[in-house]
Amino acid sequence: xxxxxxxxxxxxxxxxxxVTLSCSPISGHRSVSWYQQTPGQGLQFxxxxxxxxxxxxxxxxxxxxxxxxxxxxxxxxVSTLELGDSALYLCASSPTTRGGETxxxxxxxxxxxx
Amino acid sequence: QKEVEQDPGPLSVPEGAIVSLNCTYSNxxxxxxxxxxxxxRKGPELLMYTYSSGNKEDGRFTAQVDKSSKYISLFIRDSQPSDSATYLCASSTDSWGKxxxxxxxxxxxxx
Numbered sequence: 001x002x003x004x005x006x007x008x009x010x011x012x013x014x015x016x017x018x019v020t021l022s023c024s025p026i027s028g029h030r031s032v033s034w035y036q037q038t039p040g041q042g043l044q045f046x047x048x049x050x051x052x053x054x055x056x057x058x059x060x061x062x063x064x065x066x067x068x069x070x071x072x073x074x075x076x077x078v079s080t081l082e083l084g085d086s087a088l089y090l091c092a093s094s095p096t097t098r099g100g101e102t103x104x105x106x107x108x109x110x111x112x113x114x
Numbered sequence: 115q116k117e118v119e120q121d122p123g124p125l126s127v128p129e130g131a132i133v134s135l136n137c138t139y140s141n142x143x144x145x146x147x148x149x150x151x152x153x154x155r156k157g158p159e160l161l162m163y164t165y166s167s168g169n170k171e172d173g174r175f176t177a178q179v180d181k182s183s184k185y186i187s188l189f190i191r192d193s194q195p196s197d198s199a200t201y202l203c204a205s206s207t208d209s210w211g212k213x214x215x216x217x218x219x220x221x222x223x224x225x
Binding site: 035058103108 | 218
């Protein structure tokens with residue numbers, strides 16, 4: 001079974017621009033979560049989507065948004081980029097079976113904001 | 115204060131030694147406990163997953179959860195240089211959604 005895929009893998013943007021990152025979950029997984037990883041803050045939860053609905057949200061400003069499509073693929077968008085948004089953005093998928101499997105991560109998209 | 119605390123290391127051990135990693139957590143509602151391994155510039159890879167308290171063994175890896183003391187551990191037996199990576203503990207109230215991660219411990223296994 002193919003793993004979680006994320007595109008693009010690397011991205012360079014300038015301050016003030018916006019960016020859209022894409023995530024395709026493991027086949028059959030319906031929950032998709034997004035995390036930001038930086039050397040200073042570690043892995044931080046952004047938001048989680050299930051059946052096209054945002055179910056959980058972390059403590060990030062409104063510039064960070066996401067959505068999920070009917071095929072469970074997800075995108076996240078960051079508007080008005082700031083230097084501090086430079087990070088590894090990770091997507092994770094889960095089948096959401098209570099007591100079953102947990103989250104599996106993709107390789108991430110490395111974003112550099114200049 | 116973070117909900118999951120983990121010593122960032124680095125932890126250096128000789129090849130063949132036992133690697134002992136641990137985390138503490140503060141949220142009593144956590145029911146799911148995970149250990150992920152992350153190589154440089156890669157995404158985290160799930161190593162062990164435990165629901166509630168107890169021990170779980172998978173090959174050279176053993177995970178332990180003690181909910182009474184809010185302590186989670188990972189042991190790696192017969193460590194290899196290929197085990198050199200950052201190990202992240204994570205906890206959550208559900209098997210999906212928001213994972214709370216520790217800072218990650220960098221492990222270096224020297225030949």
